[in-house]
Amino acid sequence: MRVDGDQRRFVRRAAGAAVAWLALFALLTGVSQGSETLARFVGNVVYVVPVALLAPLSYLAARRARGRLRTAWRLLAVSNLLWLAGELTWSGYAYLRPGGAPTPSFADVAYLASYAVALPAIVIGFGGAQALRRARGIVDSALITLGVGAVGWALVIGPLLPGTTKAGAIVTFAQPLLAVSIVTALVVVGLCCHRGVPPSFLLAGASFAVAGLTDAGYAYLFMIHSYGDASWLNLGWQLEAVLLCLAAAVAARRTEPEPEVRGLDRDLAVLPAAVAVLSIVGLAAADRFNDGRLTRSTLVIAVLLVSGLLLRQVLVTRDRTRLAAALTVALREQERLAVTDGLTGLYNRRFFQEMLRLDAERAERDGHAVSLVMIDLDRFKRINDTCGHPAGDRVLVEAADRIRRAVRPNDLVARYGGEEFVCLLPGAGEETALEVAEQVRRALSRTPLSVHDGHDVRLTASLGVASAGTRGGRAHGDLEGLIHDADGALYRAKARGRDQVAAASRVADLALDTDPDLPPALVWLADQIDAKLGSHEHSTAVSRWSLLTGARLGLHQATLRRTAAAARLHDIGKINVDDAILTKPGRLGPAEWDVLRRHPEEGARLLTELSDRADLAPLVGGHHERYDGTGYPSRLRGDGIPIEARIIAVCDSWAAMRADRAYAAALCEEEARQQIQRGRGTQFDPAVVDAFLALLDEGAIDDLAPLRHVEAPTHA
The missing domain is CATH 3.30.70.270 (Reverse transcriptase/Diguanylate cyclase domain)
Incomplete structure (x- = not known):
C-alpha cells in the first residue's frame, strides 16, 4: 500500500510539473506573437526542451522494463531520439537558413522514421496476443489509415495541392496518418486483446492521438502557407512530448507487468467497417461533385478497402475457429481430469x-x-x-x-x-x-x-x-x-x-457391524463416552486393532469376534463417572481415582444386567489388569487375565496415547511406541506387544479418524 501511495504522489507531482510547463510555454508563445526573434527562440529552442528530456527518460524506462515491454521501450527510445534529431535539424534550419527548413528535408525524414519505429514498438509491446489477432490489428490499422488518408487527401490536400510541391504535401500528410496507425494499433492489439494496458502505454497512446490531431492541423496550415514559429499549434506537439515524458517517467519509476492476453478479445469490427464504408461514400461523393463520374483512384481505393474487410473477416473467422477448438480441447481435458x-x-x-x-x-x-x-x-x-x-x-x-x-x-x-x-x-x-x-x-x-x-x-x-x-x-x-x-x-x-x-x-x-448380538444401545453409549473424551474415535479403533492383533496371534474366529466386540464396549462403565473427572485437565486426586477405577466393573455389570452378552463381561472387566498383577480391579496376572482383555489393554493404551486428552497432549508414534515397549512384561503381555508392534511396522495400525455423529438407537 505504501508503494502505491508513493506512486500516486509521484504521478501527481509529475503531472503538476507538466501542466506548469505547458502553461509557461503557452505564456511564452503569447508574448512572442509580436517579436520574430522571440518567436524563433520559443519555437526552436524552448520548444526542444521536453523533447530533449524525453531521450534519457526513455532510456531509463527501457532499463526498468522487462520482457516484451523492454523491447517496446527500446524502440520508443529510438523513436524519441529520431524525433529529437528532427527537431534539432528543424531548429538549425531556422537559425542558419533564411525562410527556415525546406519541405521535404532531413527533419521530415526523421519525423517519419520516428513514427515508423513507434508503430512496431506498440505491436511488440502487446506481442502476447495471438498471431491472428496481431494480424487483424495490422489490417485494421491499414484500413483506417487508408480510408482516412484517402478522404483527407481528396477533400483537403487535393484542392490545395496546386499551391505547393507534391513531395512536400505527401511527406507532411504522411505524419498524421502514421500517428493514426499507431493509435489504432494500440486500441485493436492492446485494449481489445488484453485485460489491462500498462499506464505508461496509455499515456503514450494519448500522446500519439494528440500528435495525429496536431500533425493534421500542421498539414492544413502547411498547404495554405500560414504556419510560423509563433503558431499556437506548437502547443499540441508540446503536449505530445509532455505526455511521452510522463509515460517514460511512470515506466522508469516501477516495473510494469506485461499485459495479460484475453481468452476472447473484444472485436471492434464496426470501427474499420464504418471507416471503410464512409471513406468509399466520401470519395464517390467528391468525384460526383468534381467530375460527375468515379475516378480510377476511387475505384482502386474502394477495392482495397473491401478486400481488407474481407481479409479481416477471414482472420476473425480463423481466430474464432481456433478459439473454439482450444475450448473443446480444454473442456475434454477438464472432463478427463474430473474423473x-x-x-x-x-x-x-x-x-x-x-x-x-x-x-x-x-x-x-x-x-x-x-x-x-x-x-x-x-x-x-x-x-x-x-x-x-x-x-x-x-x-x-x-x-x-x-x-x-x-x-x-x-x-x-x-x-x-x-x-x-x-x-x-x-x-x-x-x-x-x-x-x-x-x-x-x-x-x-x-x-x-x-x-x-x-x-x-x-x-x-x-x-x-x-x-x-x-x-x-x-x-x-x-x-x-x-x-x-x-x-x-x-x-x-x-x-x-x-x-x-x-x-x-x-x-x-x-464384521462387528453385522453382529446381531451386539446391543445397539450399548454401542451408542460407547460412542457417547468417546465423544466426551475427545474429538477422535476410540472404541471403534480399539476394536479394529484388537481384531487385527488377535488374528496375528492366530486366535480362533469365535475368539476374534468376542475380542473385537468387548473392545467396542470396553469403556461403557465410564457412563457412571462424573464428567468433571473424565475431562479434568490436571492430576486426579485419590478419591477421583477410586471413582475412575470402578469403570471396568461397571461396564461388566451393564453387560450382565442390560444385555445377554454376559460372555463379554469378564473381558471388559479385565482390560485394566496388568500382566505383573498390579492392575485393577482384581489384580489378576499373566495368563490369569483373559487373552482378549490383554489384547484390549495394549490397543486401548495406544489409542489413548495417540489422541489429545484433557490431561495430556497426544504423543507422536515413536513416543507411544516407546511407552508400549516399556510396558512389555510388566503392564502388557509380551506376546501381544510383539504382535501389535509388528502390525504397526507393517502399517496395519492406522491413524485415529475424527468422530462421526451417531444418532441414538430407535426401537420399533
Whole structure:
C-alpha cells in the first residue's frame, strides 16, 4: 500500500510539473506573437526542451522494463531520439537558413522514421496476443489509415495541392496518418486483446492521438502557407512530448507487468467497417461533385478497402475457429481430469463411486453379481521414508500400470486414495473376483522395481474381495456395506501377514457391524463416552486393532469376534463417572481415582444386567489388569487375565496415547511406541506387544479418524 501511495504522489507531482510547463510555454508563445526573434527562440529552442528530456527518460524506462515491454521501450527510445534529431535539424534550419527548413528535408525524414519505429514498438509491446489477432490489428490499422488518408487527401490536400510541391504535401500528410496507425494499433492489439494496458502505454497512446490531431492541423496550415514559429499549434506537439515524458517517467519509476492476453478479445469490427464504408461514400461523393463520374483512384481505393474487410473477416473467422477448438480441447481435458487421478492416470474415487452405483443398479436389474477388489500396497510408507516421495510416486505409477494390465478388459480400476486402489468387476461373482485379485497380486510382486540409485524393492499388496448379488453377499443397493466388506477383507489379509488375498464372505463372522448380538444401545453409549473424551474415535479403533492383533496371534474366529466386540464396549462403565473427572485437565486426586477405577466393573455389570452378552463381561472387566498383577480391579496376572482383555489393554493404551486428552497432549508414534515397549512384561503381555508392534511396522495400525455423529438407537 505504501508503494502505491508513493506512486500516486509521484504521478501527481509529475503531472503538476507538466501542466506548469505547458502553461509557461503557452505564456511564452503569447508574448512572442509580436517579436520574430522571440518567436524563433520559443519555437526552436524552448520548444526542444521536453523533447530533449524525453531521450534519457526513455532510456531509463527501457532499463526498468522487462520482457516484451523492454523491447517496446527500446524502440520508443529510438523513436524519441529520431524525433529529437528532427527537431534539432528543424531548429538549425531556422537559425542558419533564411525562410527556415525546406519541405521535404532531413527533419521530415526523421519525423517519419520516428513514427515508423513507434508503430512496431506498440505491436511488440502487446506481442502476447495471438498471431491472428496481431494480424487483424495490422489490417485494421491499414484500413483506417487508408480510408482516412484517402478522404483527407481528396477533400483537403487535393484542392490545395496546386499551391505547393507534391513531395512536400505527401511527406507532411504522411505524419498524421502514421500517428493514426499507431493509435489504432494500440486500441485493436492492446485494449481489445488484453485485460489491462500498462499506464505508461496509455499515456503514450494519448500522446500519439494528440500528435495525429496536431500533425493534421500542421498539414492544413502547411498547404495554405500560414504556419510560423509563433503558431499556437506548437502547443499540441508540446503536449505530445509532455505526455511521452510522463509515460517514460511512470515506466522508469516501477516495473510494469506485461499485459495479460484475453481468452476472447473484444472485436471492434464496426470501427474499420464504418471507416471503410464512409471513406468509399466520401470519395464517390467528391468525384460526383468534381467530375460527375468515379475516378480510377476511387475505384482502386474502394477495392482495397473491401478486400481488407474481407481479409479481416477471414482472420476473425480463423481466430474464432481456433478459439473454439482450444475450448473443446480444454473442456475434454477438464472432463478427463474430473474423473481421473493426476498421478497415475487411473479413474479417481469420485468416478469409481458413481460407476459402482450404476453397475450395481444394472446388475440388480439383470440379476447379475458385481464384485470389488480393494488393493493396498504393503509397507509403502517405508518406501517414502527411505527413498523419498518422488520414488514413492514412481511406485504408485508402476503399481497402477501393473494392476491395469492384470484385470479383465471391462473391469474398472481407480485410485481410491494414497497407496490404495480399487477394482470394480461388473458381472463377476466371488470366485471370479478372487481369480482376478490373485492375478493382480502376482502381477504386482512378479518383478522388483528400481526406485532409487539402483535400489530395488519387491512390490507386494494385500487385497480384499467382496461381492453383491451372490449367495451370502450384500444386496446390490448396499454399496457402503460392499465397500466396508472389501475393506475389512483387505485388513484381514494384512493381519495374516500381507501379500495375499482375503474374501469378505470368509471373514464375514468377524464384521462387528453385522453382529446381531451386539446391543445397539450399548454401542451408542460407547460412542457417547468417546465423544466426551475427545474429538477422535476410540472404541471403534480399539476394536479394529484388537481384531487385527488377535488374528496375528492366530486366535480362533469365535475368539476374534468376542475380542473385537468387548473392545467396542470396553469403556461403557465410564457412563457412571462424573464428567468433571473424565475431562479434568490436571492430576486426579485419590478419591477421583477410586471413582475412575470402578469403570471396568461397571461396564461388566451393564453387560450382565442390560444385555445377554454376559460372555463379554469378564473381558471388559479385565482390560485394566496388568500382566505383573498390579492392575485393577482384581489384580489378576499373566495368563490369569483373559487373552482378549490383554489384547484390549495394549490397543486401548495406544489409542489413548495417540489422541489429545484433557490431561495430556497426544504423543507422536515413536513416543507411544516407546511407552508400549516399556510396558512389555510388566503392564502388557509380551506376546501381544510383539504382535501389535509388528502390525504397526507393517502399517496395519492406522491413524485415529475424527468422530462421526451417531444418532441414538430407535426401537420399533
